[in-house]
Amino acid sequence: MKVGVCVKRVPETGARITLTSDDQAIDTSLLGFTISPHEECAVEEALRIAERHGGSTTVLTLGPAAASEQLKNAMAMGIASAVLLETDGGDWSAEATAAALAEAMRAQPEPFDLLLFGNEAADSGDYQVGVRVAHTLGLPCVTGIKGIEIDDGRLTARREAGGGWEIFELPLPAVVTVKEGINLPRYASIQGRLRAKKTPIERIQPQPRASALETIRLVVPPEHETHVEVLGAGADAAQRVVAVFRELGLVGL
Amino acid sequence: MILCLVDNDPVSLEALTFARRFGEVEALVFGDIDVGGYVARARRVVHARLDEYAPTAWAQAVLELEPEIVVAPGTDRGHEVLAHVAARIGAPLAANVIDASVDSEALQLTRQRWGGSLLEEARLTGTPKLLTVAPHAIDAEPSGITTTVEDFTPTLGDEHFRVRVMRREEPAAGTARLDSARVVVGGGRGVGSKEGFAVLEELAKLLGGAVGGSRVVTNLGWRPHSDQVGQTGARIAPDLYIACGVSGAIQHIVGCKGAKRILVINKDQNAPIVARADWAVIGDLHEIVPAIVAELRKNGA
Known part of the structure; x- marks a missing residue:
């Protein structure tokens, strides 16, 4: 079984987002970077599937040269090989990203049996790259998955819906986009880090393409200003808290 | 068209x-x-x-x-x-x-x-x-x-x-739905442990609400992921959100900004979530939440 997993390098935003002066990007001068949360779970799931069923794992990303940090992090967790589709750092549209990824996947010496994505990237939130790759490669696809089982060439996928679960079955090869909660990602081991450091990354120069969805500028939405009433400090505030509950009609008078 | x-x-x-x-x-x-x-x-x-x-x-x-x-x-x-x-x-x-x-x-x-x-x-x-x-x-x-x-x-x-829903599993009866609850009691890193949530459960029960947690809490395994309030979890819209020991990272704020009112219980008056709150109690949630529960019980809730 050959499992591919796609990740995206995104800033760790903390408590407040600040933009660059031209409003075209987040000011990342003081920020660290990470793999988008759903995708970190996709990496873990790829490792678990390869451990259970045997096979190889490959991580792919489209991003600037610095995104090799995220590929190394995935390899430190245990992913065997990495492909960087290197850009000049600007935002790529979902269509262009998917087209470049699909081309890189096709160029692999052996086809993938399973391709994992995050349900949506934390930053752009486009909800579509995995589906587009699936269409380009002619593979079945399901999104928003929080449970995967593979048995005899068929994949069973679970999606949370209305507090219960919807269960899908797909033939392999297939594309699945996952959500955080499917697993708890492992930490990288020391040996993993050392191995990742030594493993070379395959580099590809993808061709950009224009999109009919064009970003004009980014805007930090106005803060929801509230007037905070401090009800007190410590346990003595309990009476006043219960008075608030009463005011809201949450408890009887 | x-x-x-x-x-x-x-x-x-x-x-x-x-x-x-x-x-x-x-x-x-x-x-x-x-x-x-x-x-x-x-x-x-x-x-x-x-x-x-x-x-x-x-x-x-x-x-x-x-x-x-x-x-x-x-x-x-x-x-x-x-x-x-x-x-x-x-x-x-x-x-x-x-x-x-x-x-x-x-x-x-x-x-x-x-x-x-x-x-x-x-x-x-x-x-x-x-x-x-x-x-x-x-x-x-x-x-x-x-x-x-x-x-x-x-x-x-x-x-x-080629891809369709083959079967469904219905939700367990009596589970309080986080995304439709009228009151949500949320816990963050300040809760300190899995066991620390017992008192939040008690408060939620008395108010007929559901318990949620921040991403830190679900990543530490203190709560199941289905309880996460945030960008990668549930978006809640209760009448009242009671945030206990939650600092208020963007990831969490995105999940609770649909709440009509927010009550914060936090040691740190300068935690980002306090600026989003309608009411705040400053101090140790492990003392304050039990005191609220006791006060509710005293009032026959």
């Missing part, structure tokens, strides 16, 4: 309301939700093999009508179906739009990034124009128009049913 995909979901009625700004909208209805009063014309999808959700079959139904604009709710299904439509025809898809206006051949739109903590102003050209509407961006409001409903049977083949 301006088409709006309608699923059995209240967010679909918000999407219908949103879509009316573009002109006369037709609803493409999957399931048995009532769209009366929202649009003049609705097509109810009727197909022998569509007894269960099948994303590519839904996408094919949309494509068969050759619409110029397609609007869908910003839900798992809405995003998935429109992503399939977009991929089939090679058109862009603008996800989680909160505002849009027609500007000659283009749409000027505002959409959510980072779960809504950042907005993007964008221009969408080409045909068809595909967009999903972010949940709770606007209220669902019927226009009072008389609605004619007709059956619509799309032409579907085996290739459209």
Whole structure:
């Protein structure tokens, strides 16, 4: 079984987002970077599937040269090989990203049996790259998955819906986009880090393409200003808290 | 044609309301939700093999009508179906739009990034124009128009049913739903341990609410992931959110900004979440929450 997993390098935003002066990007001068949360779970799931069923794992990303940090992090967790589709750092549209990824996947010496994505990237939130790759490669696809089982060439996928679960079955090869909660990602081991450091990354120069969805500028939405009433400090505030509950009609008078 | 995909979901009625700004909208209805009063014309999808959700079959139904604009709710299904439509025809898809206006051949739109903590102003050209509407961006409001409903049977083949829901597991009876609870008691790192949530459970029970947690808490395994309030978890909209020992990272704020009122219990008066609160109690939640529970009990709750 050959499992591919796609990740995206995104800033760790903390408590407040600040933009660059031209409003075209987040000011990342003081920020660290990470793999988008759903995708970190996709990496873990790829490792678990390869451990259970045997096979190889490959991580792919489209991003600037610095995104090799995220590929190394995935390899430190245990992913065997990495492909960087290197850009000049600007935002790529979902269509262009998917087209470049699909081309890189096709160029692999052996086809993938399973391709994992995050349900949506934390930053752009486009909800579509995995589906587009699936269409380009002619593979079945399901999104928003929080449970995967593979048995005899068929994949069973679970999606949370209305507090219960919807269960899908797909033939392999297939594309699945996952959500955080499917697993708890492992930490990288020391040996993993050392191995990742030594493993070379395959580099590809993808061709950009224009999109009919064009970003004009980014805007930090106005803060929801509230007037905070401090009800007190410590346990003595309990009476006043219960008075608030009463005011809201949450408890009887 | 301006088409709006309608699923059995209240967010679909918000999407219908949103879509009316573009002109006369037709609803493409999957399931048995009532769209009366929202649009003049609705097509109810009727197909022998569509007894269960099948994303590519839904996408094919949309494509068969050759619409110029397609609007869908910003839900798992809405995003998935429109992503399939977009991929089939090679058109862009603008996800989680909160505002849009027609500007000659283009749409000027505002959409959510980072779960809504950042907005993007964008221009969408080409045909068809595909967009999903972010949940709770606007209220669902019927226009009072008389609605004619007709059956619509799309032409579907085996290739459209390669992926579909094979079976379902219903939610366990009596589980308090985080996304529809009237009160949510949330815990963050300050709760300190899995066991520390017992007193939050008690408070939630007395108020008839549900318990949630921050991403830190679900990543540490103190709560199951299904309890997470945040960008990668549930978006809650209770009358009151009680945030205990939660600092208020963007990831969490995005999940609880639908709350009508917020009460914060936190040691640190300068924690970002305090600035978002209506009420705050400063101090150790392990003393304050039990005192609130005792006070409620004393009052016969």
